Amino acid sequence: LSTVPAPRAAAILAWLSPEERERVLRLLSEGVARELRDLLAYPPNTAGALMDPRVFTVRETETATAALERLRDAPGEVREIYAIDDEHRLVGVVPLHRLALASREDRIASIVDPAPGMITSTVTREELVEYLARTGLPSIAVVDTEGTLIGVLRHAALVGAAEEEALIDLQRMVGASVDERALSPIGFAVKKRLPWLNINLLTAFLAAAVVGLFESTIATVSALAVMLPVVAGQSGNSGAQALAVTMRGLALREVRGSQWRRLVFKEAMVGAINGFAIAIVAGLGVLVWSRSVGLAVVMAISMVLAMATANFAGASIPILLKRFGQDPAQSASIFLTTVTDIVGFFVFLGLATLAIQML
Amino acid sequence: LSTVPAPRAAAILAWLSPEERERVLRLLSEGVARELRDLLAYPPNTAGALMDPRVFTVRETETATAALERLRDAPGEVREIYAIDDEHRLVGVVPLHRLALASREDRIASIVDPAPGMITSTVTREELVEYLARTGLPSIAVVDTEGTLIGVLRHAALVGAAEEEALIDLQRMVGASVDERALSPIGFAVKKRLPWLNINLLTAFLAAAVVGLFESTIATVSALAVMLPVVAGQSGNSGAQALAVTMRGLALREVRGSQWRRLVFKEAMVGAINGFAIAIVAGLGVLVWSRSVGLAVVMAISMVLAMATANFAGASIPILLKRFGQDPAQSASIFLTTVTDIVGFFVFLGLATLAIQML
The missing domain is CATH 1.20.1280 (Monooxygenase)
Incomplete structure (x- = not known):
């Protein structure tokens, strides 16, 4: 160690x-x-816990010669030199090339630059990644609440933080906790996931209730029950595609301001067009299997409507979550399947009930 | 610009x-x-397209004084100094502090270090992120096939690459193309997503076929059709949690070698325990709604079995994809819902058929 x-x-x-x-x-x-x-x-996933406490510092009252002398004896490679005052408070950075080119008797104070980035140790990883994306800095000084320099955040920690923050979205989407890892203890995983599974159960009962509305139609045409997984599966997958593309766009800040209208419209169109293409295949499949033109037509129309709604929801959910100050990933896929199941079942079984004579 | x-x-x-x-x-x-x-x-998403072609170079035959003179006149801040030979081939890096401390007549060749990292311009972003994770370097020299120095990859580009590579997994999981962005044209999105939706349709028909096996049971007890979304929804969400946690573990290299056994076992256990907790709530819900003890028991048992299998599959699918040399994210959620739907429906409707007298 x-x-x-x-x-x-x-x-x-x-x-x-x-x-x-x-x-x-x-x-x-x-x-x-x-x-x-x-x-x-320091609490895990804060700047304090991610930083390297070993920083090469020079006092602002020192001479360039004295600083260079100490630099010569520094263990390991020195990547950045921070200038501090007598109370160990951060004054700024001394660019290495400026120190090299300084006259030997120059004071550090005369060649110091303001630190390009500075954060306190309590900043969370999420805020850090946001800050990084805005500034693009290769290293950031970490100070405590009094401005005392306590460490530096360097490249590797920052790349890791950015990568991890993005991967965590995956877990948030399905209601798994941010701090759960692949090899976390079983009890921990159970405790963290169960609340979201209970919420999911509630939404699944809602979808079941929609199917329940049409129980007498299903009792008459039991083939409808066989088709339910196709409606749910297709609209769920199509909506998930819209969700993934939107989430990435939000995370990488490709979608700004009023562009959300364009994005939501685009997704609804993509859903409708893909829905139309899938409707042809699915309708033919149902026709071959059931020999019922009515059932095939109901399936085809439902596919277009369900997939257009699913993509509309897939794009809207993260945008709405963000607008209401929530994490755009938080349980997005649970909300999404609720919408796709309810709309899909309602459209499919509703159309079937209207056209029951022809099935 | x-x-x-x-x-x-x-x-x-x-x-x-x-x-x-x-x-x-x-x-x-x-x-x-x-x-x-x-x-x-350079093709997009290769090192060549991501690099900064503006590098400060010194010849290995130059003196330290000459290099420092040119450094003084360099526009902007110089972060790294690369040494090249007469053919502009990369020789190594000159640490800034070493240059500052060099005797004025020292040749560059005497203070040059081997470049800590070097890649060719054709390296893809994915390989780059892999390389970064292994080495943790803050900047990497980019050379062409003859070893000529052509640019440098710096922090901001590398952080962006790591973040983006992780977010792309989200899209791959649901069968959306890597190069689709939030505001890509509709036609592009349609073309890229449709093949996976067709594959998903095939798998949805498989799930439908399983339901079809039990059509006569459903015709007798139409309440079973109402419960199908609950079984599919819960096992799908639980499996997706296992998938997300596993994917993150693989991407951040937290799971290595033979640890996959432990991971798959852990997930199956988490699925079974959460399944048991959900089974109690779901069973009670079904009992209240249907007043049938038999149906409630069938639901409860199915929930435990389906969720344990779903988590087993959620952990196994990315591990298997990786073992067979595939991207662990590629359409993982499509494979997952296939497994969870088929197993869930088979267990639930199978048990119901066996216990049909009691429903």
């Missing part, structure tokens, strides 16, 4: 139970252990 | 039609236009 970078080591330790962690820390040298203890005190 | 960084400008131009692009390029100064033309010649 003492050979890997401190934030990585802290991340590994964070997975252990408090007792195990203590046992490992006692095996390490005092300096390394203290550093790790400090890092572990 | 001449005020934004070249790769960004090229990315903007890449969205225009060839005629529009030519018109814009003719408005720019000759130097800027040439640079952009060069960048645009």
Whole structure:
């Protein structure tokens, strides 16, 4: 553990139970252990826990020569030099090439630039990724509430944060918790997922209630029950495509301001056109299987309507969630299947009931 | 356009039609236009198209003094110095602090380090993200097939690439194409999504065929048709949770080697336990609605079996896709709903048929 970078080591330790962690820390040298203890005190997924506490600092009152002397003795490669005042508060950054070109007696204060980026240790990973996307900085100074420099966030941690933030959307979409990982304990996974499964059950009962409205139609034409999975499956998948494309557009900030109208319209059109193409195949399939022209026509019309609505919903749900200040991914696919199931079943069984004489 | 960084400008131009692009390029100064033309010649989403062609280079035969002189006049901040030979082939990097501390007559060749990372311009974004995850480098030199230095990939491009690669998984999962964006033309979206929707239709017919096997049972007890969406909805959502957690684990390389057994077992257990909890609620719901103890028991047992299988499948599908050299995201959710629908319907309707006297 003492050979890997401190934030990585802290991340590994964070997975252990408090007792195990203590046992490992006692095996390490005092300096390394203290550093790790400090890092572990920050809540996970905040800038404090992600940062590297080892920063090369110079005082603003130092001379360039003195700073260069210390730089020569610094262990490892120095990527950025932060200038601090006597209270260890961040003053700015000293560009390496500026230090190299400085006259030997220049004070640091005369060659310091304002720090291009600075955040406090309590900033969350999500806010960090947002900040990164806005500024595109390769490293960010981390300070505490008094402005004391306590660490630096570097490239690797930031790339990891961006990648992870995007992947987490996948989990949020289906109502799995952000902090669940592939190898989390079973009890943890159960506890975190169950509330969303209960909500999903409620919405599934809603879809069932729609089918229940048409129970007498199904009792007359039991072939309708056989076709229900096709309606639900197609509109669900088509809506999920619209959802995925929209979510990516929102996350990468490709969709702005009033463009949402265009996006929602586009998705409804794509759903209708794909629905039309699928309707032909599905209608023929039903005709071959059931030998009922009526059933085939009902299936075909439902397919177009259900898929257009599904894509409309797939694009609208994340946009609405975002507009109401929610995470656009949060349980989006649960909301989506609710809409696609209810609309799909209502259209299909409703049309079948109207055309019952011809089935 | 001449005020934004070249790769960004090229990315903007890449969205225009060839005629529009030519018109814009003719408005720019000759130097800027040439640079952009060069960048645009690389296929999108390769290192060549993502890189910044403006690199500060020094010849290995130069003295440190000469290099520092040129550094003083360099426009903008210089983040990395690459050393090249007389044929403009990459020799290595010169750490800025090493240059600053060098004796003024030292040759560059004596203070050059091997380049920590180097890739060719044809490397794809996906390979790049893989490479980044392995090395954690903040910038990577880009060379052509002869080893000539042609550009550098820097932080912002790499963070963007990592974030985008992760978000694309979302689209792959539901069979939407990687190159479709939120505001892509309707015709493009239709063409790219329709093949997967057709495959999904095939799998939906498979699920329908399973329901068809039990058509006579449904004709006797039409309440079964009403319950089908509940079985499909719950196992689908539970399986999607397992899928999302597994996909993230694979993408962030948290799951390695033989750990897949542990992961698949964990998911099956989570599915069974959550299934048991949901079975109680769902069973009670069915009992209240149908007043049939038999139907409630069939629902409850099916829920446990279907959700355990769904989570098993949700974890296995991306692992299997990866093992067979496929993208673990590719249409994973289409495969998943096929499994959850077929197993869910078979278990539920099968049990109902066995227990038909008690319904």
